[in-house]
Amino acid sequence: MNVKSNMLWKLISICGALLLAVGCSSVDSAEKDEDTATAEIVVKKMFSGPSEELAENYDNIQQSASEIETYYAEEFKPYFSESYYDDAIANRSINLFHSKVQGIDGKMNVEDLTIKPVESVDNAYTYTVNVQITKAKEENETVELSGRINFNEDGAITRIAHNDLDKFTKAVTAK
Numbered sequence: 001m002n003v004k005s006n007m008l009w010k011l012i013s014i015c016g017a018l019l020l021a022v023g024c025s026s027v028d029s030a031e032k033d034e035d036t037a038t039a040e041i042v043v044k045k046m047f048s049g050p051s052e053e054l055a056e057n058y059d060n061i062q063q064s065a066s067e068i069e070t071y072y073a074e075e076f077k078p079y080f081s082e083s084y085y086d087d088a089i090a091n092r093s094i095n096l097f098h099s100k101v102q103g104i105d106g107k108m109n110v111e112d113l114t115i116k117p118v119e120s121v122d123n124a125y126t127y128t129v130n131v132q133i134t135k136a137k138e139e140n141e142t143v144e145l146s147g148r149i150n151f152n153e154d155g156a157i158t159r160i161a162h163n164d165l166d167k168f169t170k171a172v173t174a175k
Contacts, residue, residue, distance in 0.1 A: 039115045039125050039149045042079050042094075042157065047110050047131045047145070050098040058102040068095075081156040093160045100172045105136035123151040133171050143171045 050058065054071055057064035069089075076094050077085050088094050101108050111130040118124035128146045135141070145168055150159040162168075 034155055035123065035125060035151045036115045036117070038079050038151070038155065038157070039127060040113060042076065042149070042160075043113060043115070043127050043129055044110050045075055046094050046097055047108050047129055049108060050102050054098060055102050058099060079157050081152055081154075081158050084156075084158050088157075088160060093162070096165075097168065100169070101133060104138075104172050106172065107134045108132070109134070111142060118148070121150075123153070125149050125151075131168075141171045143167050 049055075054068070057067045057071070061068065072089060072095055073085075076088070080088060092099075097108065109132045111132050113130075114128045116126050118126060126146065126148050128144065130142055130144050132140060132142045143164070145162065145164045147160060147162040147164075149157055152158050
């Protein structure tokens with residue numbers, strides 16, 4: 001009877017360990033899915049537009065600075081950590097693209113976007129995006145841009161690094 005009881009406990013222990021492992025991996029998977037979705041939303045917002053309202057505000061920046069600030073706070077702040085949002089605005093990590101495109105009276109549209117987790121780092125993702133830049137007085141151009149987005153344990157963005165700012169700047173520089 002003791003041998004059967006011992007084997008039963010071993011079997012229960014092994015099954016419990018397997019269930020725990022599966023449960024933990026599905027939680028990690030759900031967090032990754034949520035982070036991927038957030039990264040996709042933020043990248044699409046960064047590389048789309050500017051909207052008519054935002055373009056008008058950029059045209060009248062002296063009078064509309066608070067409206068521009070409000071726009072970015074409403075559109076992006078919910079996805080960022082409390083401390084990083086202010087840094088992202090100050091460093092122009094998210095608002096650079098709209099202002100540059102508005103400077104040539106253009107628009108941006110995301111044509112293709114890929115978000116991939118960085119295998120060697122938790123809560124880090126790379127993005128690759130093809131952005132079509134529609135120019136008012138010149139031929140449209142599509143540029144491939146890439147970067148990295150880091151998240152904290154709560155699913156908030158703590159860092160965005162863009163790799164191809166020179167490509168973007170060349171594409172939106174009036175010729």
